[in-house]
Amino acid sequence: MRFAVCLKQAPDSSSVYVDPISGEVDTERFVQTLNAADACALEAALRLKEQLGGSVFALTLGPDESEEALRVALAMGADTVERIWHPSAVNWGPMTIAAALAARLRADSALPDLIFCGEQSSDWASGTVGPALAVYLGLPQITGVIGLKAGQEAGRPVLQVTRRLERGYRERLLAEPPLLLTVHETLNEPRYPSLPAHLAALQARIAVCDPLSLPGFAAVQEAEETTVVEVRTPRPRPHRIPIPDSQLSPFERIGEIITGGTARRQARLVEGSPEELARELVRFLKERGFV
Amino acid sequence: MHAQQQFDVIVVGAGPAGSSAALRLARAGLRVALIERGEYPGAKNVSGAVFYAPGLLAELLPSFWEDAPFERYITRRVLTFLGKDAALSLDFRTRHFATPPYNGVTLLRPKFDRWLASKAVEAGALLITSTVVDDLLYEGERVIGVQCRREAGALYAPVVIAADGANSFLAKKAGLQREFSPEEMSLGVKEVLRLSARTIEERFNLTGDEGMASEYVGEATGPVKGGAFLYTNRETLSLGIIVQIASLARQRVKPYELLDRFKQHPSVAPLVRDGVTLEYSAHMIPEGGWQLVPRLVRSGLLVAGDAAALVFATGIFLEGMNFAVASGLAAAETVLEAHQKGDFSATGLAGYQKRLEQSFVLQDLRRFRLTPAFVNNERLQNLYPELFCEAAEQVFRSEGKPRKKLGPTILTTLRRKVSLWTLLRDGWQAGRALFF
Numbered sequence: 001m002r003f004a005v006c007l008k009q010a011p012d013s014s015s016v017y018v019d020p021i022s023g024e025v026d027t028e029r030f031v032q033t034l035n036a037a038d039a040c041a042l043e044a045a046l047r048l049k050e051q052l053g054g055s056v057f058a059l060t061l062g063p064d065e066s067e068e069a070l071r072v073a074l075a076m077g078a079d080t081v082e083r084i085w086h087p088s089a090v091n092w093g094p095m096t097i098a099a100a101l102a103a104r105l106r107a108d109s110a111l112p113d114l115i116f117c118g119e120q121s122s123d124w125a126s127g128t129v130g131p132a133l134a135v136y137l138g139l140p141q142i143t144g145v146i147g148l149k150a151g152q153e154a155g156r157p158v159l160q161v162t163r164r165l166e167r168g169y170r171e172r173l174l175a176e177p178p179l180l181l182t183v184h185e186t187l188n189e190p191r192y193p194s195l196p197a198h199l200a201a202l203q204a205r206i207a208v209c210d211p212l213s214l215p216g217f218a219a220v221q222e223a224e225e226t227t228v229v230e231v232r233t234p235r236p237r238p239h240r241i242p243i244p245d246s247q248l249s250p251f252e253r254i255g256e257i258i259t260g261g262t263a264r265r266q267a268r269l270v271e272g273s274p275e276e277l278a279r280e281l282v283r284f285l286k287e288r289g290f291v
Numbered sequence: 292m293h294a295q296q297q298f299d300v301i302v303v304g305a306g307p308a309g310s311s312a313a314l315r316l317a318r319a320g321l322r323v324a325l326i327e328r329g330e331y332p333g334a335k336n337v338s339g340a341v342f343y344a345p346g347l348l349a350e351l352l353p354s355f356w357e358d359a360p361f362e363r364y365i366t367r368r369v370l371t372f373l374g375k376d377a378a379l380s381l382d383f384r385t386r387h388f389a390t391p392p393y394n395g396v397t398l399l400r401p402k403f404d405r406w407l408a409s410k411a412v413e414a415g416a417l418l419i420t421s422t423v424v425d426d427l428l429y430e431g432e433r434v435i436g437v438q439c440r441r442e443a444g445a446l447y448a449p450v451v452i453a454a455d456g457a458n459s460f461l462a463k464k465a466g467l468q469r470e471f472s473p474e475e476m477s478l479g480v481k482e483v484l485r486l487s488a489r490t491i492e493e494r495f496n497l498t499g500d501e502g503m504a505s506e507y508v509g510e511a512t513g514p515v516k517g518g519a520f521l522y523t524n525r526e527t528l529s530l531g532i533i534v535q536i537a538s539l540a541r542q543r544v545k546p547y548e549l550l551d552r553f554k555q556h557p558s559v560a561p562l563v564r565d566g567v568t569l570e571y572s573a574h575m576i577p578e579g580g581w582q583l584v585p586r587l588v589r590s591g592l593l594v595a596g597d598a599a600a601l602v603f604a605t606g607i608f609l610e611g612m613n614f615a616v617a618s619g620l621a622a623a624e625t626v627l628e629a630h631q632k633g634d635f636s637a638t639g640l641a642g643y644q645k646r647l648e649q650s651f652v653l654q655d656l657r658r659f660r661l662t663p664a665f666v667n668n669e670r671l672q673n674l675y676p677e678l679f680c681e682a683a684e685q686v687f688r689s690e691g692k693p694r695k696k697l698g699p700t701i702l703t704t705l706r707r708k709v710s711l712w713t714l715l716r717d718g719w720q721a722g723r724a725l726f727f
Contacts, residue, residue, distance in 0.1 A: 012330075017485075017569060031331060031401075194442035195422070199295050202417060 037118030098132035103217035308596025309454035333404030337574035363502025374680030434591030459598030475579030481531030484566030509676025
């Protein structure tokens with residue numbers, strides 16, 4: 001099997017400081033590392049390669065500094081790596097980036113059997129490049145992968161995939177290559193390379209590809225590209241407080257407001273004989289003024 | 292042995308000592324491995340971060356101040372005796388410290404260490420990050436390389452420079468450094484607070500890129516022996532406390548409580564008001580001075596920077612990075628000499644000790660060798676700062692009553708708590724430590 005992994009050198013989230021008032025990001029404190037979810041994507045590809053055989057091709061789109069991501073990939077065990085870059089790419093949005101990656105993958109004689117991407121990057125977290133790449137390549141895709149196993153069925157590899165859904169739901173899927181997967185950063189623990197591999201990667205020469213020279217690549221029109229309207233820190237979500245009953249005494253109303261009305265939802269368990277229970281119920285209803 | 296794992300020299304630790312050594316050696320054309328345990332140089336260290344005498348770098352990086360990530364150059368030095376409700380300061384400022392290469396600069400170590408290491412990389416050193424060195428490799432008595440905490444983690448070189456920072460495991464493993472006593476070690480706890488450049492300039496009376504280095508003694512650390520510092524960066528303040536570990540343990544105080552207490556002191560609180568905490572960190576500092584400097588050389592190994600306890604903490608001077616850079620450069624010169632002669636034995640590397648003895652590094656440490664005892668004097672720490680403040684209060688107090696002359700005013704205040712004899716003895720100790 002042939003695997004491809006798309007990587008991004010992104011800010012280490014612990015080094016990002018956003019000014020709470022201006023919403024501006026302090027770029028001076030940035031430390032760039034291989035995006036956490038992408039490292040998991042790479043690790044997933046390497047584990048499947050070890051199980052099923054094949055080769056792993058890691059690619060990134062970014063300036064000189066992004067080479068670091070590819071060196072990590074080489075050290076971890078990627079067979080080939082390539083950096084895609086053109087100065088005009090500084091202004092590219094996720095759709096154009098996906099188009100460039102697609103053009104590069106199509107330039108080889110055949111598409112990879114499995115393509116891995118991180119679900120989202122630690123900076124913009126748009127989660128767009130992976131899905132857009134699948135669309136450009138005409139491949140089925142599974143996003144938000146948090147579990148992955150490979151097996152064989154009738155001599156063909158079959159993947160058992162667990163997806164993360166909203167509100168803690170999970171989805172289990174069976175899928176056959178060719179396929180694109182976007183991986184969540186909890187999928188696995190990326191390996192720590194050996195010293196010789198690390199040294200070799202540090203000294204490796206990394207090929208660069210100009211996306212504008214690729215056949216079939218055209219920057220996505222502005223209308224289709226994501227536009228950033230505004231960046232701001234999220235406001236805390238408002239807490240709903242039920243309007244207190246105007247019949248209540250001011251003291252009780254204030255009590256309800258400051259407890260968020262939780263006093264209403266108090267439950268009480270009463271045990272005893274049916275007569276005792278009935279008596280208790282009547283007492284409760286009287287006490288609250290219902291009867 | 293794989294050729295890829297063979298170098299001319301291995302430098303452990305990409306701090307100021309390690310990176311300047313690596314830079315010098317790579318410039319001379321040696322194959323240099325510079326090993327750093329953090330994800331990047333500067334990721335793991337803690338430093339108040341005033342770099343005095345940055346001009347030391349000029350030899351390798353002429354006009355370094357044009358692209359070094361310095362925050363502010365120090366034109367204002369303040370030493371403050373802190374009482375419970377009062378403060379008495381010595382406040383010095385001069386324009387003479389405002390011209391490159393500057394007398395001292397503040398900096399943020401994550402940025403500065405990365406910058407200095409990048410210069411070594413440009414010169415051809417191989418920077419190996421995220422890699423811990425666990426041990427030295429020996430052939431008989433000779434150090435021939437290091438063992439890294441990675442699979443197949445051996446690296447070989449005829450000589451290793453250990454610049455692995457305070458509490459150097461390598462210096463201890465090589466039998467050069469003894470175990471420390473808690474009296475010789477301090478704990479630094481530091482915060483970086485964000486304030487706008489304008490606020491900093493107004494609050495600290497600075498213009499442009501000028502900066503201030505301010506140190507405190509007395510109430511700053513409560514009953515614990517130690518001091519506090521407050522330095523201005525471009526848009527942040529570095530402030531923290533440095534306390535003796537033995538005393539901290541004896542008083543059973545938590546270091547972060549001390550730091551909070553310092554920040555809440557009436558003469559400090561207005562300076563740090565509205566600062567947003569960006570970083571919080573703590574680290575051990577070898578402040579034992581001359582006594583703590585280990586043997587610096589053995590066959591195939593040199594120790595530099597904090598690893599060799601080359602920290603100059605004397606109450607008035609709090610320096611370390613310049614000692615690190617100077618010792619790193621001296622180690623590099625020695626390694627070059629050893630490569631020329633092909634002699635990496637302890638005798639072949641003995642030039643290192645000689646170089647440091649001829650430079651300010653060992654001369655300052657030896658000349659001021661009495662200061663650690665003086666700085667840790669119980670009365671200097673906990674009594675005199677309060678008394679000085681009381682004396683100042685007596686001097687400046689106007690009550691419409693007849694005044695005495697200053698001498699008697701000050702002396703009576705002091706003698707209420709200390710006998711004249713003790714005062715003279717402590718004065719003599721201060722004199723011996725710092726003045727003559």
